[in-house]
Amino acid sequence: MMLFRKSLLALTFTASVAAAQDIDLTPLVSSVGLTDTIVALENDQPSPGRDFALGGVLFLRGIEKTLQLRYRHNADFGKLDLPVLRLPLPANPEATPFYPGLVTDLFRDLGTDMQGARAVLTNVQGDFGVILDLTRVWFDINENGARDKGEGLMSAARAAFGRAAPQSDLNSLVVRFDTADAAWLTAYTHLLEAITDVVLAFDPTEVIADVSQSIDAMSDLRGAQPNTRHSYLRGFESWIDTFSMFYGALNRQPDPAHTRAMRENLLAMVAQNRRFWDLLALETDNDREWIPGAGQISALGIELPEDAGPVWMKVLDDAEGLLEGRLLVPHWRVEPAAGVNVARLLQAPIPVDIVTWVHGNGLLPYMEQGPLVDDGNLRRFEQMFRGDALLFMVWLN
Structure with missing residues (x-):
């Protein structure tokens, strides 16, 4: 029955693409999630709208995979203010143990996923409109195939944007993405890949393993007896451990291939960002904009100063x-x-x-x-x- 429903949704989506210039991605994404939406889009005929939609969903799927990997191992990095690692994560009562290479694996895969999304976005040529209700987008964090509490995109947005983010309890937040937004999203794939290059350049796997082993060894030396003399340090214990891992990784010889790749990705991000603003200046509509130009209003309810x-x-x-x-x-x-x-x-x-x-x-x-x-x-x-x-x-x- 589930397979039949997914097939029916895919056929319905394909028919809607053929019948209208704008693609409404909301019904498909909200019903079957990101992975099956990718399958439906890949089976559809290429077009500027389809290519942007596919690139966008591949981008989101890359983020989803980082959450899934962290959930499997209960890798909650607390208040560590780093891209993707700071996104909220529910506790997993059946998690498998954390392993030292998790951070490196996570960012290596994220970089590959950003390259995959960008490969599709480079095909976007011409005008299009892709409609998406952001409140209906969700990440299948626990991989059970259903949307559960805390898995909505807006929950992640609140962690990424803080107090100025749109509230997660909105009933709808419909955005119509258009030609300029393809350049914006392409720029973002370069930005996230640049961040993965930093992590891979200073591969922290060995340092994480050394610090973790030393923590266990010192815990064994102390034994069951509580350390009351320095109890005031307990609140800083996690911060000290994290700083030790960061410092140890940064104070090693980095891989030049990744630092050079980071530089190239950041330069490409700047170029695509300029292209976005050039395309935005040519727009004459004002229809549920993602980032508004002059005379436009953002669907997010955020106003930009004129300059x-x-x-x-x-x-x-x-x-x-x-x-x-x-x-x-x-x-x-x-x-x-x-x-x-x-x-x-x-x-x-x-x-x-x-x-x-x-x-x-x-x-x-x-x-x-x-x-x-x-x-x-x-x-x-x-x-x-x-x-x-x-x-x-x-x-x-």
């Missing part, structure tokens, strides 16, 4: 200047005449040694004279959105 796009482009110009080596990062030892060339650092990376980097001698091979980036554009962006600047950075990528 938000130009100011954000200047922030990205600064980022591009750093990635290309045209601008340098200030360092207290050598500014204002010189700075650190980030582009050269990413081409030939070294371990992140906090002490020598702050002192300056660790970064001396990458220091040179030249124009420095300043924080003027970033400060203007932050002033424009006040306390919600981080929200808009995530949204605009």
Whole structure:
């Protein structure tokens, strides 16, 4: 019966695509989830709308897979404020043990999934409209094939965007994605893949294993007797363990292939973001917009200041200047005449040694004279959105 229902939904979806210019993806996604929606879309005839829909669902499926892997092993990273790792996760009473390579596996697979989504998005040529009610999208975190409490996309959005996110109890939040949004989503695949490159460059598997083993060994040494003398440190125990893993991973020789790939992905993100704003400026409609341009209103109920796009482009110009080596990062030892060339650092990376980097001698091979980036554009962006600047950075990528 389930197979028949899925087949019927797929046929209904295909008929709706053929009958109308806009594709309403909501009935299919809400009923069968992301995996079966991908199957239905792959079996449909290619078109700009179909390709965007497929690329978007593949993007979301990549996020879903990170949640599923974490759920299988109860890998709740608490308040660790990192992409995908900070998304909320219900407790799994039947979880299998955590393993040191989980973080690396998670991000390696996420990078592959972003490449897959982008491969489809590059085929998007021409006008289209894809309608999606974001409140009906869900992640099958526990892999039982049904939507359970806490599995909605909006629950994840609240974790990603914080207090400024749309409320998770909305009855509907319908967005009509169009041509410009394909560039926005392509930019986001580059951004997430760049983050995976950072993790893979400093592969934390060995460090996580060493720290975990040392924690167990010290616990065995203490035995069952409670440590009352330093009980005030109990609240910091998890933070200290996490910091130890981070510091240990960063203070190792990174893989240059991944630091170079990160740089290329960030440059591609900037290029696609510029393309998005160029396409947005050509729009003449005002129909349930994802990110609104001049004279448009966002379906999210969020208003952008009129000069938000130009100011954000200047922030990205600064980022591009750093990635290309045209601008340098200030360092207290050598500014204002010189700075650190980030582009050269990413081409030939070294371990992140906090002490020598702050002192300056660790970064001396990458220091040179030249124009420095300043924080003027970033400060203007932050002033424009006040306390919600981080929200808009995530949204605009």
